[in-house]
Amino acid sequence: MAVATVLIAGAVLNLKYADGVAAVPTPGEAAKYESASANASASLMRLTKNPMGKAPISIGNPATAAALEALTSTRPTTVANAPYNAKNSSDPSLDIPSAPTSYKKSLRVHAGDTLSKVLESAGAPAQDADAAILALKGIYDPRTLKAGQSIAVSFSPSGLNGEQDRFTGFEIPLNYATRIAVAPAPEGGYKAYEFERNLVTQNARADGVIDWSLFQAGSDAGVPTKVMAELVRAFSWDVDFQRDIRKDDRFEVMYERSATEDGEVVHNGQILFAALTLSGERKAIFLHTLKDGTQDYFDEAGQSAKKALMRTPIDGARLSSSFGKRKHPILGYTKxxxxxxxxxxxxxxxxxAGDGTIELAGWKGGYGKYVQIRxxxxxxxxxxxxxxxxxGITKGSRVRQGEVxxxxxxxxxxxxxxxxxxxxxxxxxVNPMRVKMPSGQKLQGTELARFEETREAVKEEWVALAQPNQQLAQR
Ligand SMILES: [Zn+2]
Structure with a gap:
């Protein structure tokens, strides 16, 4: 048995690895649930909910301790691919590889695939695959598997010529924070675990001057494309992204970001605040959660950023940049x-562009394929x-604003x-730029007061995030 001593969140843990390393929680991760092993009856199934929520893994966390205990194995273990930094170890035995390295095969789920089909195509014997899948009961329903998901299937080399490598479980990442793992149970059969990463949610701020492209300016400031696309969508009611963006215009954006304790960004969330300064005019919007739980963007005065009709009724993120050129190759005739x-x-x-009824969807002379909405x-x-x-877009059908x-x-x-x-x-x-667009909801009374609180808090955070030492501080 190899024992690694690892420093995690200030606590010293003695981890005993099973040879199927699939289910070992990585640092900063806590086991939320574990199933009974597959050969135990369903009525004996143990479902251990982690009472610590997203608390860092520690020796005092009963669910984690149980999960680690379950992984104890008397077999010689593989440490070469243990998910811990061996430099942190005080155990000299870690320097001497004692067994061949176990490995993982990563597979992508295709439409129509079942979990057993994926495991078998990776090389798992059907009987073992079925037993491993059975262990998922109560933790994960394999029928919810979707095309495009990835599955890592673990094997341990037999070390003998001609003998098949041993299937030792699998892992399914469910989202950026959660993964399901199945590993051999010490008492035989398999056991399933759900691990949750401990993530730090910290808002990010970025701003920049647009030189030739809004997306380039965003990229230069380190803003993910997905966040810039959301910014464009949030402003699409008010801004014509083909014509209104010019050189030297500015953008500002503050958005949610989740990172591991090591600082690896794993998720970019919603935009909390954004502003565009176009030809000297600044438009700012703030995310606000209404009392009924719905979320929307509002301007400084509490006016919904949504208008009755959108000025950019297209995925603005994909518009061909035109400014800086005297004449657009395609749109040269715009005026x-x-x-x-x-x-x-x-x-x-x-x-x-707005809610309405399809009046025409068909061919219309020089217009080609044409849709008119009333x-x-x-x-x-x-x-x-x-x-x-x-x-479904045919004459007489109803459409909602923003619907494709x-x-x-x-x-x-x-x-x-x-x-x-x-x-x-x-x-x-009429020229859409000249139309005074009927505006959407205006916040009133206590809802307006709540919005103003949110707005001021966001402004304070925006300023605070500009201080370099604050950017690392946890919220
Ligand atoms: Zn045209």
């Missing part, structure tokens, strides 16, 4: 007609040159893939 053009790759989703007695919007319609109605194409009289967007007021085409 010559009554619509607004958004250049984007073919297939880019197009959104309904929003109310006053306003309609139209979308042209589409590649195709979303299924079709995809960017270049059908009809068009010089390249783009969305031609028209706003029609009382039957007359």
């Amino acid at each position: 010559l007609h009554t619509g607004t053009d958004f250049a984007a790759p073919p297939g880019t989703p197009i959104y309904a 929003h109310n007695s006053e306003y309609s919007t139209a979308y042209a040159h589409m590649k195709g319609f979303k299924s 109605i079709g995809y960017v194409g270049t059908t009809g009289r068009s010089t390249g893939p783009h969305l031609h967007f028209e706003m029609i007021r009382r039957g007359v085409k």
Whole structure:
């Protein structure tokens, strides 16, 4: 038996590895649940909930202690791939590899796959795979497995010529914080564990000056693309992302970020605050959770960032950058007609600019594939040159604001893939930039007071995050 002494969160743990290292919690991770071994009857199933929640792993955590105890094995163990830093060890035996290294095969789940099919395709004998899957009962339902998920299947080399490597379990990461692991149980059969990483949620702030692309400026400031795409979506009601973004405009963004205790960022969450300064005019929005639990963005005054109609009714993250050029290769004729053009790759989703009823979805001369939506007695919007319609988008069907109605194409009289967007007021085409858009919800009374508290707290945090020593502080 090899015993490694590891320093985790200030506590010294003596860890005894099973030769199936699959289920050993990594530092900063706590076992939440464990199942009975697969050969025990279901009525004896033990479900141990970690009462410490996300508390760091420690010797005082009963669930963790139980999980580690369960992994005790009398077999010679493999330490070469133990998930702990051997430098922290005071045990000299760790320097002498005593057994061949166990290894993992990583597989991706395809549509129609079952867990047993995946395990068997990795090389697990059917009987062992079934026993391991049985151990999941009460912890994880293998029928919830989805295409695209990854599974790491563990094996221990037999060390003998011609003999098959031994299947020793598997791991399924459920999300950035949680993973399920199945490993051999000391009493025979298999045992399943659920591990949760201890994550530190700390907000991140970034800002920058746009040189030639909003996304490039975001990337230069270290903001993930996903967060920039969310920023674009949050401002799409108010900003025409094809035309309103110019050189020397600015962006600011504060968003949730989860990291391991070692500082590895594992998840970027919602935007809490964002601002765009466009041609000198600053627009700021703040995330606010209403009393009924729904969340929305509001401007400084508590006015919803949503408008009755979106100015950018397309996935703005995929717009072709046009500013800095005198003439866009596709949109060079923008001013010559009554619509607004958004250049984007073919297939880019197009959104309904507002709630409404489809008046027309079909071919319309030079417009090519065309959709018209009636929003109310006053306003309609139209979308042209589409590649195709979303299924279900037919005359008379109802659509919600932001719902995908079709995809960017270049059908009809068009010089390249783009969305031609028209706003029609009382039957007359109008310039969307000149329309004073009816605005959405305005917070009132106690809801407004709650919002103002949130807004001020966010502003304080924004300032505090600018201090380098604060960026490392835990919230
Ligand atoms: Zn056009």
